[in-house]
Amino acid sequence: MEIIIGSHVSFKKDTELLGSVLEASTYGANTFMIYTGAPQNTTRYPIDSNLTKKAYEEMKKNNIHQNHIIAHAPYIINLANPKNMDFGISFLKQEIKRVESLGIGKLVLHPGSSVGLEEKVAINNIINALNEVLSIDTKVIICLETMAGKGTEIGKNLSQLKEIIDGVKYPLMVCLDTCHLHDAGYDMSDFDQFLNEFDQIIGISKIGCIHINDSKNERNSHKDRHENIGYGYIGFDNLIHIIYHEKLKEVPKILETPYVKDLENKKLSFPPYKFEIEMIKNKKMNQNLMEDIRKFYISSDK
Ligand code: FE
Numbered sequence: 656m657e658i659i660i661g662s663h664v665s666f667k668k669d670t671e672l673l674g675s676v677l678e679a680s681t682y683g684a685n686t687f688m689i690y691t692g693a694p695q696n697t698t699r700y701p702i703d704s705n706l707t708k709k710a711y712e713e714m715k716k717n718n719i720h721q722n723h724i725i726a727h728a729p730y731i732i733n734l735a736n737p738k739n740m741d742f743g744i745s746f747l748k749q750e751i752k753r754v755e756s757l758g759i760g761k762l763v764l765h766p767g768s769s770v771g772l773e774e775k776v777a778i779n780n781i782i783n784a785l786n787e788v789l790s791i792d793t794k795v796i797i798c799l800e801t802m803a804g805k806g807t808e809i810g811k812n813l814s815q816l817k818e819i820i821d822g823v824k825y826p827l828m829v830c831l832d833t834c835h836l837h838d839a840g841y842d843m844s845d846f847d848q849f850l851n852e853f854d855q856i857i858g859i860s861k862i863g864c865i866h867i868n869d870s871k872n873e874r875n876s877h878k879d880r881h882e883n884i885g886y887g888y889i890g891f892d893n894l895i896h897i898i899y900h901e902k903l904k905e906v907p908k909i910l911e912t913p914y915v916k917d918l919e920n921k922k923l924s925f926p927p928y929k930f931e932i933e934m935i936k937n938k939k940m941n942q943n944l945m946e947d948i949r950k951f952y953i954s955s956d957k
Pocket residue numbers: 727763765800
């Protein structure tokens with residue numbers, strides 16, 4: 656079975672989408688996810704259409720389909736709380752235009768955190784904000800991400816997401832994150848059970864993207880710390896079962912696993928994605944993952 660697999664890649668000011676495609680191609684990926692700038696801030700530059708055009712030529716060569724690539728909104732946006740609401744709304748409107756001009760069809764969004772508000776109120780704020788952000792002309796589909804429930808995060812269970820989806824006048828989808836689901840208390844070793852529950856509450860056809868991450872913590876920890884594939888509490892076999900799930904074969908899978916640190920120079924770290932994708936394609940756990948990654952990037956001097 657051909658899977659749609661890639662990772663988070665960088666989107667740099669000078670190379671934009673072209674740089675992202677080239678990076679993804681070094682990982683053997685057939686999709687990727689970008690933030691249109693730094694994930695932790697909202698500084699954004701105008702898109703260079705020439706670079707976008709070149710990116711699409713390069714995508715063709717690498718068998719990456721336009722409708723499989725994903726954008727992620729910066730995570731400091733919080734539509735749940737009136738404190739930053741106006742900024743969040745105007746930023747998201749612009750972000751949607753940027754993502755559309757890049758030809759990307761899906762934008763992952765963290766629903767927000769209630770910080771002091773009642774859950775009901777926070778969810779209503781998110782609904783109202785999204786109704787203001789979206790319009791009949793919006794081409795990008797917002798994918799609400801399932802969250803770990805760290806602090807006061809909204810989106811830690813399916814009924815919260817269902818409420819938002821029902822309240823928003825325009826169609827939304829969901830981005831599953833395996834680490835977040837596990838940290839929120841869902842059992843990823845019984846994924847079929849989870850998928851049944853998801854289908855009953857929201858509907859499998861609403862799954863627009865899946866973040867594939869292992870977790871550094873036990874189930875229900877509400878921590879949200881990602882681990883490399885097969886090195887955490889979810890485990891390799893459970894993640895493989897999810898990645899190759901027959902009902903999810905059309906859904907892009909995106910790795911957001913941590914970079915591997917160099918042993919001597921602590922400031923140096925290397926992307927794990929080429930090697931994680933390799934072991935996913937082989938369906939075989941690599942017990943020397945960290946060593947292989949360090950060896951490859953140190954000797955290739957990248
Ligand atoms: Fe996310």
